[in-house]
Amino acid sequence: MEVPTVKLLGGLRKFGGAQQAIEGGTVRVVLDTVGVPNDLLFPEGEVLNRDIEVLVNGRNIAFMADLDTPVTDEDRVTIFLHGARGYPGG
Amino acid sequence: MICGWVGKVLRVDLTNSKISTEPLREDWAREYVGGRGLGARYYWEEGDPKVDPLSPENKLLFVTGPLTGTNASCAARYMVITKGPLTGAITTSNSGGHWGPELKFAGYDMIILEGRAPSPKYLWIHNDQVELRDAQHLWGKGVWETEETLRRDSGVPDTIVACIGQAGENLVRYAAIINDLHRAAGRSGVGAVMGSKNLKAIAVRGTGGVRLAKPREFMSASWEMKAKLKDSAVTAEGLATYGTESLVNVINEHGALPTRNHQATVFDRAEDISGETLTETRLVANKACFACTMACGRVTSLPGEASDKFSVNTSPRNWNIAGEGPEFENAWAMGSDCDISDLDAIIKVGWLCNDYGMDPISYGATLAAAMEMYETGAIDESVTGMPLGFGNADALVAMSEKVAFRQGFGDQLAEGSKRLTARYARPELFMGVRGQEFPAYDPRAVQGMGLGYATSNRGACHLKSYTVSPEILGIPEKMDPHVSEGKAEITKIFQDITSAVDSSGLCLFLTFGVGLEDMLPQIVAATGVDYDIDTLTQAGERTWNLERLWNERAGVGKGHDKLPRRLTHDPIPGGPAKGLTSKLNVMLPEYYERRGWTADGMVTEEKRKELGLPKA
Numbered sequence: 001m002e003v004p005t006v007k008l009l010g011g012l013r014k015f016g017g018a019q020q021a022i023e024g025g026t027v028r029v030v031l032d033t034v035g036v037p038n039d040l041l042f043p044e045g046e047v048l049n050r051d052i053e054v055l056v057n058g059r060n061i062a063f064m065a066d067l068d069t070p071v072t073d074e075d076r077v078t079i080f081l082h083g084a085r086g087y088p089g090g
Numbered sequence: 091m092i093c094g095w096v097g098k099v100l101r102v103d104l105t106n107s108k109i110s111t112e113p114l115r116e117d118w119a120r121e122y123v124g125g126r127g128l129g130a131r132y133y134w135e136e137g138d139p140k141v142d143p144l145s146p147e148n149k150l151l152f153v154t155g156p157l158t159g160t161n162a163s164c165a166a167r168y169m170v171i172t173k174g175p176l177t178g179a180i181t182t183s184n185s186g187g188h189w190g191p192e193l194k195f196a197g198y199d200m201i202i203l204e205g206r207a208p209s210p211k212y213l214w215i216h217n218d219q220v221e222l223r224d225a226q227h228l229w230g231k232g233v234w235e236t237e238e239t240l241r242r243d244s245g246v247p248d249t250i251v252a253c254i255g256q257a258g259e260n261l262v263r264y265a266a267i268i269n270d271l272h273r274a275a276g277r278s279g280v281g282a283v284m285g286s287k288n289l290k291a292i293a294v295r296g297t298g299g300v301r302l303a304k305p306r307e308f309m310s311a312s313w314e315m316k317a318k319l320k321d322s323a324v325t326a327e328g329l330a331t332y333g334t335e336s337l338v339n340v341i342n343e344h345g346a347l348p349t350r351n352h353q354a355t356v357f358d359r360a361e362d363i364s365g366e367t368l369t370e371t372r373l374v375a376n377k378a379c380f381a382c383t384m385a386c387g388r389v390t391s392l393p394g395e396a397s398d399k400f401s402v403n404t405s406p407r408n409w410n411i412a413g414e415g416p417e418f419e420n421a422w423a424m425g426s427d428c429d430i431s432d433l434d435a436i437i438k439v440g441w442l443c444n445d446y447g448m449d450p451i452s453y454g455a456t457l458a459a460a461m462e463m464y465e466t467g468a469i470d471e472s473v474t475g476m477p478l479g480f481g482n483a484d485a486l487v488a489m490s491e492k493v494a495f496r497q498g499f500g501d502q503l504a505e506g507s508k509r510l511t512a513r514y515a516r517p518e519l520f521m522g523v524r525g526q527e528f529p530a531y532d533p534r535a536v537q538g539m540g541l542g543y544a545t546s547n548r549g550a551c552h553l554k555s556y557t558v559s560p561e562i563l564g565i566p567e568k569m570d571p572h573v574s575e576g577k578a579e580i581t582k583i584f585q586d587i588t589s590a591v592d593s594s595g596l597c598l599f600l601t602f603g604v605g606l607e608d609m610l611p612q613i614v615a616a617t618g619v620d621y622d623i624d625t626l627t628q629a630g631e632r633t634w635n636l637e638r639l640w641n642e643r644a645g646v647g648k649g650h651d652k653l654p655r656r657l658t659h660d661p662i663p664g665g666p667a668k669g670l671t672s673k674l675n676v677m678l679p680e681y682y683e684r685r686g687w688t689a690d691g692m693v694t695e696e697k698r699k700e701l702g703l704p705k706a
Contacts, residue, residue: 007339007343009336009339009340009343009366010328010331010332010336010339010340010365010366011323011327011328011331011332013366018361018366050564051323053562053563053564055343055344055666057666058343058344058345058665058666058667059666060564060568060570062564062568063568063570063572078343080339080340080343081323081328082323082324082328082340082563083322083323083324083325083326083327083328083603084322084324084559084563084564084565084602084603085318085321085322085324085325085565085602085603085604085605086322086565086600086601086602086603086604086605086608
């Protein structure tokens with residue numbers, strides 16, 4: 001079983017602590033088991049909440065294989081909620 | 091006079107103690123919106139680009155926007171415009187709190203300060219009563235005591251004060267102007283300019299208001315924007331809960347947090363100085379500026395043993411009091427950049443920076459450069475007076491006082507890292523642009539920020555084109571932070587929009603939750619001027635180009651859009667952005683082209699005419 005390290009930031013920590021080892025395989029599997037409520041991660045079904053970013057080893061999964069990005073024991077998954085809507089930001 | 095404005099400029103000749111008022115240039119207010127743009131237009135007319143920034147000939151402007159003092163969310167901002175002693179460039183430092191609105195309520199849109207007072211003075215403004223008063227008793231005092239003394243002695247308890255601390259008096263090149271004890275017009279040394287004029291403070295009390303062209307429409311638009319702010323997780327909850335400090339972990343996880351003077355971009359103890367840790371261990375409450383609905387301010391305490399863990403002569407004990415901060419930039423500059431993970435030291439020095447009145451970004455980054463010089467043998471303890479290797483939290487605390495008072499090695503640190511590194515023939519260790527130190531995002535890991543830094547008119551700055559939005563947060567669309575493609579276009583757009591927001595009197599942090607299109611109806615309803623997105627954005631572009639032209643006359647325009655060699659040639663040694671360098675050489679030509687400038691970065695005559703810019 002692949003067990004990557006998962007790090008939750010900010011307001012997501014209430015769902016699982018700062019850092020934990022969770023069953024992996026792909027990002028999708030990690031998100032299924034990380035403890036963050038599914039309706040927060042996927043409020044509209046299959047598409048990841050636009051307010052949530054997922055990194056694998058510091059790279060946003062949007063620039064890899066998205067939810068199908070593979071993760072192994074060696075990998076670190078970071079999940080954070082930002083909720084930014086406007087731009088250019090502060 | 092168009093609404094949103096009082097229509098009156100206060101001019102103070104400090105040399106001759108002459109105070110006068112004059113009508114606000116309505117044509118300029120229309121063209122440049124207000125705040126940063128309007129100030130730049132006045133400064134273009136009156137500010138000699140060749141002048142010594144710390145001479146009486148340099149002028150110092152405090153400028154509000156048309157929405158400052160209204161009940162639009164976050165309508166608290168005022169802008170300080172002058173020639174920066176750190177940079178030699180036009181500087182536009184803005185602050186929140188309550189001072190800007192109070193100036194408007196007193197009946198003035200802006201203040202132009204000229205000359206130098208023969209002895210320390212403060213400016214007293216109580217509606218129509220405007221006086222220069224003796225400040226000998228305040229000279230040498232910190233910001234907090236100055237504010238409290240002025241408020242108490244005035245007999246007007248609601249007096250709002252903007253002032254300098256010892257750093258401004260002693261002409262520290264990154265001295266700030268502080269209002270409401272903890273809110274800063276922080277960068278480029280605007281506090282030193284105020285100190286050079288022998289002006290300790292501007293104390294204001296006003297009982298008027300702001301005229302609105304269409305009050306009903308304004309209120310409706312204001313509520314619409316408030317609803318959107320409530321709908322955004324960051325402006326509704328994130329900033330209130332964790333403050334900007336929440337970015338420490340986010341940026342570090344991306345491998346973009348400058349560490350040890352940009353030698354690395356991952357800080358292994360980031361968690362210790364993060365917003366999460368601050369909130370769990372040291373946060374007392376959050377705090378808002380005038381009309382703010384986000385409240386990102388951090389009221390912090392150092393309880394128990396932490397109270398007296400660090401001390402300096404001016405602040406031997408903390409007495410369990412609470413101060414404000416740190417913000418993300420404090421935590422980075424005095425934390426990872428100095429390889430320091432002691433949050434209590436960072437909190438303490440953040441408070442001291444507010445009390446001394448100096449910019450914690452430039453202080454921390456200058457200290458980081460000094461630490462690298464120390465570790466590589468360029469300087470030793472005979473110069474610094476104490477061990478100054480990376481990670482020395484005691485030195486971080488002690489040196490802050492020495493800088494503010496220009497004591498010992500602090501006198502050299504007070505010059506900023508460009509001058510410091512040049513003094514010891516190590517200019518390659520200066521990490522900044524136009525003499526100003528970088529903020530907290532490494533340009534190799536977030537490519538757009540490198541272009542933004544290099545072209546920022548006031549020197550390296552994250553607040554002029556925050557491409558972290560698309561590159562890290564995916565707003566308005568996700569852009570890969572590691573590539574240079576598309577960054578010239580987005581940087582130009584962000585610079586123009588940001589200039590417009592900065593001119594309105596609104597806080598830039600609003601743009602975490604809403605866009606310029608959400609602010610527009612309030613600007614239109616307040617002023618009665620029929621702006622649309624295009625004209626408002628063009629006003630921002632006009633401001634950007636005017637600042638650039640001013641810098642060109644000052645000798646810090648084209649040819650100064652550079653990053654340090656470390657960032658363009660030394661690959662990041664490890665972490666998520668390992669192997670990357672800044673591709674500024676690729677982005678810059680495209681940026682000039684999109685700006686409509688010459689290939690070497692000059693504003694063309696055609697562009698000048700298109701934007702209706704004045705001739706030199």
